Amino acid sequence: MTVFDRVKKxxxxxxxxxxxxxxxxxxxxxxxxxxxxxxxxxxxxxQVADYFNVTVDYLLGREEKEEEGFVTFFRANTSDLSDEKKQLLEEELMAFMEARRKFLDGKGK
Incomplete structure (x- = not known):
């Protein structure tokens, strides 16, 4: 897999x-x-590695991405949720991840 392929993924x-x-x-x-x-x-x-919270080595194919702990923390059984509620949950988690990324970016300045 190329750098482009990993970024696209x-x-x-x-x-x-x-x-x-x-x-x-x-x-x-x-x-x-x-x-x-x-x-x-x-x-x-x-920049791209920081945006996705992965290492440059991952983008270069030198290491595999480790699953982030906080993602596992939010994992839940969604089998009883409607597709609409699953989508809402995913959107809320993505918003949380983006806010976390922005927070961490601000701490580095």
Whole structure:
């Protein structure tokens, strides 16, 4: 799996498009698509790793992503929930994860 493939997979898991990702990271419009044929700059790679809370080594395929503890903490049996309530739960968890990422980004400044 290439760097581009891993980034695309992470974006799909977060339900964010690559266009939204590049905009959120103030990158050029097609910069991540260029990673299909070009090596990314280390600073851009680090930005993407930080955004998804993974390591650069994961993006480079040197290690597998470990599941985050807080994600496991929120895991619940949803078999009795309607599809609408499952979607709402997923949206709330994604909002929490985004708020956590922003909080952690702020602590590093």
């Amino acid at each position: 992470l974006a799909n898991e977060r339900k964010v498009s690559l266009a939204e990702l590049t905009k959120a990271l103030n990158m050029g419009e097609n910069s991540i698509y260029k990673w299909k044929t070009q090596k990314p700059a280390i600073d851009k790679l680090q």
